[in-house]
Amino acid sequence: MKKEDIGIGIGLLILSTWLFWYVGRYSSREVYFYGPDFFPRILAIMMFILGIGLIINALLGNSLKMGDRIDPKGFVRLLIAIAICIGYLFLTNILGFATATFVFLFILMTFLKQKGIFIRLFSSLTTAILVWGIFRYFLVIPLPEGWLF
Amino acid sequence: MQFNLLFEAFGKVMLDPINFLFVFIGVTAGIIVGALPGLTATMGVALLIPFTYGLDPVQGLIMLLGLFSGGIYGGSISAILIGVPGTPSAAATVLDGHVMGKKGLAGKAIGMATIASFFGGLMSALIMTFCSPQIARIALKFGPPEFFALAFFGLGIIITVSGKSILKGLISGIFGLMITTIGFDPLSGCPRLTFGSIELLGGITFIPALIGLFGYAQVFQGIEKILILPTVKSELKNIIPRLKEIKSVFKTMVKSMLIGTFIGAVPGTGCDIAAFVSYGEARRSSKHPERFGTGILEGVAAPETGNNAATGGAMIPMLTLGVPGDAVTAVLLGALTIHGFQPGPLLFRDHPEVVYPIFAGMILAQFVMLGVGLGGLRFFARIINIDRRVLTPVIFLLCVVGSYAMRFSFFDVGVSLIIGIIAYFMNYYEFPGSPILLALILGPMVEQNLRRSLIISHGDPLIFITRPISAAFIIIGIFIIITSYYRIKKAMEKEAQASIAGKEKID
Numbered sequence: 243m244k245k246e247d248i249g250i251g252i253g254l255l256i257l258s259t260w261l262f263w264y265v266g267r268y269s270s271r272e273v274y275f276y277g278p279d280f281f282p283r284i285l286a287i288m289m290f291i292l293g294i295g296l297i298i299n300a301l302l303g304n305s306l307k308m309g310d311r312i313d314p315k316g317f318v319r320l321l322i323a324i325a326i327c328i329g330y331l332f333l334t335n336i337l338g339f340a341t342a343t344f345v346f347l348f349i350l351m352t353f354l355k356q357k358g359i360f361i362r363l364f365s366s367l368t369t370a371i372l373v374w375g376i377f378r379y380f381l382v383i384p385l386p387e388g389w390l391f
Numbered sequence: 392m393q394f395n396l397l398f399e400a401f402g403k404v405m406l407d408p409i410n411f412l413f414v415f416i417g418v419t420a421g422i423i424v425g426a427l428p429g430l431t432a433t434m435g436v437a438l439l440i441p442f443t444y445g446l447d448p449v450q451g452l453i454m455l456l457g458l459f460s461g462g463i464y465g466g467s468i469s470a471i472l473i474g475v476p477g478t479p480s481a482a483a484t485v486l487d488g489h490v491m492g493k494k495g496l497a498g499k500a501i502g503m504a505t506i507a508s509f510f511g512g513l514m515s516a517l518i519m520t521f522c523s524p525q526i527a528r529i530a531l532k533f534g535p536p537e538f539f540a541l542a543f544f545g546l547g548i549i550i551t552v553s554g555k556s557i558l559k560g561l562i563s564g565i566f567g568l569m570i571t572t573i574g575f576d577p578l579s580g581c582p583r584l585t586f587g588s589i590e591l592l593g594g595i596t597f598i599p600a601l602i603g604l605f606g607y608a609q610v611f612q613g614i615e616k617i618l619i620l621p622t623v624k625s626e627l628k629n630i631i632p633r634l635k636e637i638k639s640v641f642k643t644m645v646k647s648m649l650i651g652t653f654i655g656a657v658p659g660t661g662c663d664i665a666a667f668v669s670y671g672e673a674r675r676s677s678k679h680p681e682r683f684g685t686g687i688l689e690g691v692a693a694p695e696t697g698n699n700a701a702t703g704g705a706m707i708p709m710l711t712l713g714v715p716g717d718a719v720t721a722v723l724l725g726a727l728t729i730h731g732f733q734p735g736p737l738l739f740r741d742h743p744e745v746v747y748p749i750f751a752g753m754i755l756a757q758f759v760m761l762g763v764g765l766g767g768l769r770f771f772a773r774i775i776n777i778d779r780r781v782l783t784p785v786i787f788l789l790c791v792v793g794s795y796a797m798r799f800s801f802f803d804v805g806v807s808l809i810i811g812i813i814a815y816f817m818n819y820y821e822f823p824g825s826p827i828l829l830a831l832i833l834g835p836m837v838e839q840n841l842r843r844s845l846i847i848s849h850g851d852p853l854i855f856i857t858r859p860i861s862a863a864f865i866i867i868g869i870f871i872i873i874t875s876y877y878r879i880k881k882a883m884e885k886e887a888q889a890s891i892a893g894k895e896k897i898d
Binding site: 243246247250254261264265268275276277278280281282285288289292293295296299306308310311312313316317319320323324327330331343346347350351354355356361362365369373376377380382383384 | 420427555558559561565568572579611614617781784788791799804819821837841842846850
């Protein structure tokens with residue numbers, strides 16, 4: 243993965259340069275020398291050196307071989323799953339944690355092509371009730387509330 | 392040490408069925424809390440304290456100790472089964488434990504984790520019982536230079552958890568240290584890298600980052616490949632490790648126990664540091680360091696012995712000096728105070744009727760944990776046989792709830808998701824996540840104590856060399872970094888050559 247390592251290396255050089263510059267605003271020499279900018283600047287320098295190291299390593303042909311590649315269809319599936327999760331987070335404040343959790347799990351299992359509607363219903367319902375029960379009654383941790391449970 | 396009181400306490404705690412019941416409740420609750428990602432033993436102990444108000448102080452305290460031990464062990468169950476450490480101290484267990492789980496050896500891995508946790512917890516409880524004052528005296532000598540040196544030593548472990556590329560491991564580690572600089576500066580209180588966000592003033596909290604790195608990354612990869620990867624059936628026969636297997640890792644367990652007990656005894660450190668250092672040392676000193684990370688028993692035994700050994704170690708400064716060894720013992724200190732006892736040197740003199748039962752309770756908790764752990768092995772191992780299309784959404788849910796539970800914050804859930812997406816891409820480009828985690832654990836300790844030490848010495852870096860404990864850690868740390876680098880590099884070159892030779896043979 244020579245090209246990828248060079249790209250990441252350049253990104254690290256940009257990140258470390260920006261960090262070194264940005265934390266300059268926290269300099270507080272008038273209070274004591276080792277101020278809020280001290281440690282981030284050390285890290286920025288170290289990251290700069292490592293970024294150069296990564297680029298040189300790639301140019302010398304020592305990059306690791308790319309293992310698994312991202313499956314494009316799988317990646318789209320992942321993005322949709324994350325979108326379902328974001329929808330779930332909004333739903334918890336509307337429906338309540340337990341109800342929204344049941345809906346989230348059922349939809350996600352259906353989306354992932356779990357066959358057997360009864361398995362999906364049973365698993366979603368028992369998991370939602372169990373997690374809600376443990377957090378609400380055993381751990382007494384407040385969970386988002388909505389119209390329902 | 393008054394042996395007659397000690398034996399009396401053992402008899403009272405171990406032979407009374409009511410006391411046994413409270414330890415059992417504590418251990419079981421601890422295992423459940425520990426196994427749920429996002430919940431920590433600290434949280435579990437804090438939540439259980441109110442339930443102890445109406446109990447006899449000894450019963451309440453031994454229940455809390457049971458939860459402490461069970462909680463630290465419980466993290467290994469989810470680490471092995473689903474690749475998400477239930478507690479930060481189980482993060483190192485994921486490296487080999489989850490790989491064993493993917494090979495169908497989840498039961499054996501959990502069995503090993505149970506036995507290793509039992510051994511580490513029991514031995515450190517015995518050390519706590521007989522050697523508390525002596526160890527506490529050394530631990531009290533730690534000042535800012537010593538803490539920095541210890542953290543430097545811990546960061547050296549990054550080399551051993553870097554996977555295939557040490558350079559990329561170091562980059563991950565530095566990235567992790569950069570993350571720790573977000574939020575209030577610990578010495579001046581100046582907000583750094585918050586970009587005006589109120590939520591970022593507290594920095595990136597550890598639990599959401601842990602769940603993002605290990606939990607979400609795992610879930611995302613699972614969803615991406617769900618139609619490709621077959622479900623692996625877990626082997627349910629021979630799940631308790633055989634004597635021969637335990638013997639093969641016994642030396643590692645003894646070393647990890649000593650490392651864990653010592654690190655636990657240093658105030659402000661904890662079980663998570665102990666686990667990583669134990670794992671790193673096991674790999675560094677192994678004849679086959681290249682096998683670590685491929686799913687070997689030693690890779691499970693080392694961190695699990697280390698983290699449970701730190702439980703006994705952390706109790707030492709708490710009981711003898713009134714200084715907590717870690718976050719959990721800080722809460723336990725509060726529990727003791729609530730029950731009317733002031734931890735410190737006078738506790739031994741004025742309230743031996745509490746101190747000795749604590750020793751006995753801690754020892755009993757290890758046996759109960761062993762029983763519950765081994766008894767539940769078949770049940771735990773079956774979890775991995777659940778259809779991936781059912782298990783993956785459930786793990787996704789646990790990650791969401793776990794990242795929310797710490798501060799009841801959706802912001803933490805968002806941060807965790809973002810870190811998860813970054814970690815997902817990192818895995819593909821061979822950037823390991825463990826160094827980030829190590830850096831998140833040690834970063835604050837490194838920065839604060841580095842700056843404090845330099846302020847104390849007026850900028851003279853020799854302060855780290857002129858103080859003996861600090862110098863020892865720095866020298867050992869450099870030695871470990873250099874030897875680990877060469878050993879691991881040599882082992883990887885050997886493995887690469889063997890792989891090429893194998894391919895040529897097939898051709």
